[in-house]
Amino acid sequence: MDTNAKPTAAKRTIGVATPDPVLAVEDLTMYYATRAGDVRAVDGVSFAVQRGESVGLVGESGCGKSSIAMALLKLLPENARLIRGKILLNGADLAPLSDDEMREHRWNHIAMVFQAAMNALNPVYRVGDQIIEALDAHIRSTPEISMERVRELFDLVSLDPGFIPRYPHEYSGGMKQRAGIAMALACEPDLLIADEPTTALDVIVQDRILKELRKVQEALYMSLIYISHDMAVIAEVSHTVGVMYAGRIVEWGETVDVFHRPIHPYTQTLMSAFPSVTGPKHELGMLSGEPPNLLTPPPGCRFHPRCPYATDVCRSEEPPIVRSGSHWAACWHPLDGAAA
């Protein structure tokens, strides 16, 4: 790990009081090595997740949301490198752990629900057996107890226990995702990461799964990181939201606050890019330009090339942290009278 590197955003702490953080990420930085150079997918990200808290990460595709998820589990592709930062899970740093040491934490402490479009279930094994496999990897028990646990889990996510010995291809999309959630809950993890779990599902199924997820999260008093590009979904499941842009968190705070009174211009544009079905018709806010190339991110505030309020200082200096009520943002020209 490169300890001499300049900590660009390490000092950014979150505004929420931290009585019992399950997860504290400090200055997490992860690059993908490509032929053209390093892609700075996650660049100095810091945040904390409290016990029982549901956090949403929102942003355009390619902004580093999923990279954070994979970095937390340390399931990195071969060309990815963790440059620096800490991943404190219940106070212990996961960043320096070897793959073998990490195995103990995976699923046992941090579990993940994958995108519905992904084939998260192995096609040649029965779904029940795949859940039992996760249990067996972490908990010593008898086949009977494991089976009983699978039945409980199926019950928890409203799946017919008759489907325990069935194969994944016999499940519908929504059922597969419920099975994915049941599998993720198998070892009662402290933290559940849900990476766009409902993106490929139709809205009715999506809504049911979201309600289910919320219910389960509250019932088990589990922490949840919900990753999505859909603001409406995040609004439904998360207490706290983090808005990501180009590998950084640009705004963070209580969901209601952030969505009603955004202080970062990017959050505001993102909000206005979503149509309202019931409200009056208006021109959708269009974000001109493309997200920046993370091989050579723009200096200063990374949003400045697309920001309507950008000035010279945005183009050269890292933006300061400004606060407003429960939330903070990294911006030179915050909206809504926020102050540093």
Add this chain to the structure above:
Amino acid sequence: MAGYLLRRTVQILLTLFVFLTIVFFLVSAQPGDITRLYSMDPSLPPETRANLQELFGVNEPLWKQYLVHLKNTLTGNFGVSFSLYPRTVGDVILERLPRTLVLFATATVISFYLGFALGKIIAWRRGGWVEYTSTLGGVSLYTVFTPWFGLMMIWLFAFKAGWLPIGKFLDPVVWRDAPTDSNTIFNLMLATVAGVTVVVFAVAVATKKKRLAAAPLLQAGAITVATAAVVGVWLASGVGHLAFDLVKHMILPVATLTLISFAGTMLLTRNSMLEVIREDHVMVARAKGLPEKVVRDKHVARNALLPVVTSFVFSLAFAIDGGVIIESVFSWPGMGQTLVSATVSEDLPLAVGAFVFVGIFVLVAHLAADVLYAYLDPRVRYR
């Protein structure tokens, strides 16, 4: 599944019919006929010549001959071999087919295991010395000129080192006072191997179903006990040394066949593994905190197995006639050699009979591949 099997069997019978037709007309398209072999003899009186033609039925119209050929083949009557007169073709094939099957089935199974195990490793650790050595070695052996390699094996292990016999099926000296003939011993050996396989497989299935923790131990125990029992019985039978002689003669051809063919399975496994590794459920398996070996063997290799099994079954089918070269080099009296000698000596009934058997075997292997595939991949359920 039963309906599917039935439909597939009907398809196979139709294919077999087409195959028989092609074989018949190909043979008929050759200049002259079977009787020429004898009737060209100038010392033969004309009436004998006519009698011969009458006897073989070559004066009959082609369609009539064809119908007779079909009827005979389907009733299991392949006629009488010319070169091995008065033995029937069916008898010759029944004697030779098991020899070839054993030789090639053994070699194919070993090369499949070796190739699959190596393929798994080199797909997992790309770029290491294991990959370079096994790929270079495997491909060299895969592309080597087979007769030369067979002769080199004989030269090295049989002639120079003297560890193994030089070709042939048995050592006549050992068999001089044998109480039974080699075919009986050989078939008994086959039956033993089949029995052991069934026992081991049954134990494996039973322990897997019960999800016993001691399953690997029980399976290893079953294999040990079965092997020990078999060795004990053969030693006590008084013909153990004869069986050992046959085994000794098998080692070199099996080793040669394995070495020249394992690279195919290895590279296929490697490519198949690399495709499966990219799949999402493999990442999920890792996220579940499973050890790398479990991810590799249980999740990746199990899925990568599917195309490999297909190629395995097909290569079994080609084993019969693919053995022409190896059987000739090692003087192994199997189907390959029978085909060659039947063709050379214009023993048409035997050649046709051998072809028909190869065809039937290939078709049955295809059916077996389908069934195996449905068993291995739950998504494939034939209706």
